[in-house]
Each structure stands twice: as structure tokens, then as C-alpha cells.
Amino acid sequence: MNLVKVSDLFDVKYGVNLDLNKLDQVDRSHPDAIRYVGRSSRNNGVTAFVKRVSEIDPNPRMTISVAGGGSVMCSFAHDSEYYSGRDLFYLLPKSPMTIKQLLFYCTALTANKFKFSYGRQANRTLSDLLIPDIYSMPPYINSISFKDNDGILENIDQSSKLGARLIALDTENTLTNLFKVYNGVSSNNVVVQPTRSTSDLIPYIRPSKWQSSSYGGFVDKNLVPKDKIYPEETLYISTNGAGSHTYAYVSVESFLPNSDVAVLIPKRQMCLNEKLVYATFITSNRFKFSYGRKPKGLKIKNMILPMT
Known part of the structure; x- marks a missing residue:
């Protein structure tokens, strides 16, 4: 780029x-x-x-x-x-x-x-x-489709009918239409080490406002369930924490998520740029949640997202 x-x-x-x-x-x-x-x-x-x-x-x-x-x-x-x-x-x-x-x-x-x-x-x-x-x-930007919500704002240019406040997203396009959602592994079931001393240790991802601080330690990939280890360029979202819920990122290496992180696996082929765009779309829903209303279960699965 x-x-x-x-x-x-x-x-x-x-x-x-x-x-x-x-x-x-x-x-x-x-x-x-x-x-x-x-x-x-x-x-x-x-x-x-x-x-x-x-x-x-x-x-x-x-x-x-x-x-x-x-x-x-x-x-x-x-x-x-x-x-x-x-x-x-x-x-x-x-x-x-x-x-x-x-x-x-x-x-x-x-x-x-x-x-x-x-x-x-x-x-x-x-x-x-x-x-x-x-x-x-990305070439798909010009093919993104939105459904106009008549009456939100007047004087909408008929040639565009777009804009973050000028549009209503397709209500049928929930997060689970696009992704399969998988939960992480509780810290009670893994041994977390503070530093990476061998190549067998992979990051144990926790909720965080910043991706750089989402490493909650390291776990031995040989001692955890193989199906809970996800490769680089995997999309994940924080589902807990007052200051970290709903932040979504794309991993830069293989990792194991903790129980307050949900992994999102696309139901169709997605390139890295598209995953990054969806990470931004998901994070923009942060205002809907709080420490007492977490993005878990149906709340995350019914999140409305644009179709690319």
C-alpha cells in the first residue's frame, strides 16, 4: 500500500x-x-x-x-x-x-x-x-451497497444517498451473516508465561484498547487445544472490560484468545484489507455497549455491519 x-x-x-x-x-x-x-x-x-x-x-x-x-x-x-x-x-x-x-x-x-x-x-x-x-x-469499496433510510435527513443528493448519518445499513446483514463466532479459552485452563523464551510460545490475547497491549502473556502451543490456536490475519474482538470492550483487531501472528475475546472467522474469502475495514466497522459499535452491557452472545451476533 x-x-x-x-x-x-x-x-x-x-x-x-x-x-x-x-x-x-x-x-x-x-x-x-x-x-x-x-x-x-x-x-x-x-x-x-x-x-x-x-x-x-x-x-x-x-x-x-x-x-x-x-x-x-x-x-x-x-x-x-x-x-x-x-x-x-x-x-x-x-x-x-x-x-x-x-x-x-x-x-x-x-x-x-x-x-x-x-x-x-x-x-x-x-x-x-x-x-x-x-x-x-481496495476495489470492493466502490461496490459496497447501502440501503437508504428515507427521511433521516432531507436534501440528500439522489446520485449518492450515502454518508454515515445519511444511510441505514441492510438490517439483514448481521455479524453472523458474515462471520462464525468462536470464544476463547479461560486462563484457568492454560499456563501463562510472562515472556517468550522459546519459539513454541504464542501470545495469549486479552481485551485491550490497543492491539500492542493485548498480549496477556504467552502459552505453549503444544499444551493448548489446537482448534483454539488461530493464525495470523485473524479478526478478533474484545468482549469485556470497561475501557477495552468492542475493540477489534486483525492478528499479526498466531495466537490463543482468552475467554473475553471472540474470534471472527469469515464465511467467505476475505483479503487482509477487507478484514481491517471490518475491524473498524465493528469498533465503531463501541458506543452501544458498556461494562454492564457487554458485546457478548446475541448482542455481538446481531451487530449490524455493511456488506462489502
């Missing part, structure tokens, strides 16, 4: 920078209503509908909004004009892109979220972030 700077594909511009409390909020059905996009991580960033001000030009359609602060690096595609609040940038493609391509780059941009925090915002460095070039985009 060839990586390029954000500025190679997009013109990075600061939004119109309007204060919501100085605008007139209206119902979305108002003839002069326009979306107001803030630094939210939900609802495609739309936090209100406001009355259009004739003297203020909105951010253009077919652009990506990127939160420079707050929910930093949360990125959304917009197929109609919109106003924006403080610390919000928008990316204008240097060459025309479809809404599906913009959605792909929203995923690529949001994947850089871990590099920032409340004290380290995405402002001067946004232009230099690395993302896949247009030729590295």
Missing part, C-alpha cells in the same frame, strides 16, 4: 467557525435549515440544524469534516453544504471523489486518532498525516 500526505489528495481548510449559540436553531424541515457540524463523534458530526445566514458561505458539499479538537480526528463525509463550529477542518478533494471514496478516507483519517489527545490537537499536523493513495483503495 502506497501512503501519501493528506495534502497530496485534499486541500485542507478551516471551517466557517460559527458559534452555535449565536445562530437560530430550527427544525430540519425549515426551508432555510442547514446542518451545523461540530466536533461530535456521532450523527455524522451534525449537532443541530440552524437557519442559513445569507452573508455566510457554508462549507462546500462533497467534503470531509475533521475534528481538530474535542473528538479529535473524527471524520465524516458530507454530500450537502453545512456550517461548522470551532476547531473543525474540512478536506476538499483536489480531484473529484465519489461519496464511497470519501467514506473510505473518513475511515483512514479516523484511524490516526490514537496519535492525538485533548492536549495534542490535530491542527498543523493534519496536512502531513499519511493515508492510502487513491490507487491503494
Whole structure:
């Protein structure tokens, strides 16, 4: 995959920078209503509908909004004009892109979220972030199908009818339509060693917010059930932990999952890039769960995902 700077594909511009409390909020059905996009991580960033001000030009359609602060690096595609609040940038493609391509780059941009925090915002460095070039985009991106949900937002461009807040996914496409779900092995049934001293030791994967910290030790592959050892490039999801539930990753080597990790085996052939995309889709469902409502059993099996 060839990586390029954000500025190679997009013109990075600061939004119109309007204060919501100085605008007139209206119902979305108002003839002069326009979306107001803030630094939210939900609802495609739309936090209100406001009355259009004739003297203020909105951010253009077919652009990506990127939160420079707050929910930093949360990125959304917009197929109609919109106003924006403080610390919000928008990316204008240097060459025309479809809404599906913009959605792909929203995923690529949001994947850089871990590099920032409340004290380290995405402002001067946004232009230099690395993302896949247009030729590295998986070919199935342009064939992803969505089912439109009439009435969610008005003025949807009939040529696209897409966008994270503008679409409703096919309700028949649950996680178990795409994957077989297997549970891991309890720590009571294995001997976990703190370091890898021989080549027979493989990672014992536990729930974690970061893939780099999901190694809970090492186990001897000769002393555990063979059918519970999974190869590299296997998709798995954390099913427990207040700060780690629902995070999904693709393994970089063979491993044994613990009982709070579920392994997802595709029911059809999937390439590595497609598994990585699904890991992002699954992780985006994190807001639906909590320490008291874990992504286990039917809750994980009925999770709605896009069809690629």
C-alpha cells in the first residue's frame, strides 16, 4: 500500500467557525435549515440544524469534516453544504471523489486518532498525516451497497444517498451473516508465561484498547487445544472490560484468545484489507455497549455491519 500526505489528495481548510449559540436553531424541515457540524463523534458530526445566514458561505458539499479538537480526528463525509463550529477542518478533494471514496478516507483519517489527545490537537499536523493513495483503495469499496433510510435527513443528493448519518445499513446483514463466532479459552485452563523464551510460545490475547497491549502473556502451543490456536490475519474482538470492550483487531501472528475475546472467522474469502475495514466497522459499535452491557452472545451476533 502506497501512503501519501493528506495534502497530496485534499486541500485542507478551516471551517466557517460559527458559534452555535449565536445562530437560530430550527427544525430540519425549515426551508432555510442547514446542518451545523461540530466536533461530535456521532450523527455524522451534525449537532443541530440552524437557519442559513445569507452573508455566510457554508462549507462546500462533497467534503470531509475533521475534528481538530474535542473528538479529535473524527471524520465524516458530507454530500450537502453545512456550517461548522470551532476547531473543525474540512478536506476538499483536489480531484473529484465519489461519496464511497470519501467514506473510505473518513475511515483512514479516523484511524490516526490514537496519535492525538485533548492536549495534542490535530491542527498543523493534519496536512502531513499519511493515508492510502487513491490507487491503494481496495476495489470492493466502490461496490459496497447501502440501503437508504428515507427521511433521516432531507436534501440528500439522489446520485449518492450515502454518508454515515445519511444511510441505514441492510438490517439483514448481521455479524453472523458474515462471520462464525468462536470464544476463547479461560486462563484457568492454560499456563501463562510472562515472556517468550522459546519459539513454541504464542501470545495469549486479552481485551485491550490497543492491539500492542493485548498480549496477556504467552502459552505453549503444544499444551493448548489446537482448534483454539488461530493464525495470523485473524479478526478478533474484545468482549469485556470497561475501557477495552468492542475493540477489534486483525492478528499479526498466531495466537490463543482468552475467554473475553471472540474470534471472527469469515464465511467467505476475505483479503487482509477487507478484514481491517471490518475491524473498524465493528469498533465503531463501541458506543452501544458498556461494562454492564457487554458485546457478548446475541448482542455481538446481531451487530449490524455493511456488506462489502
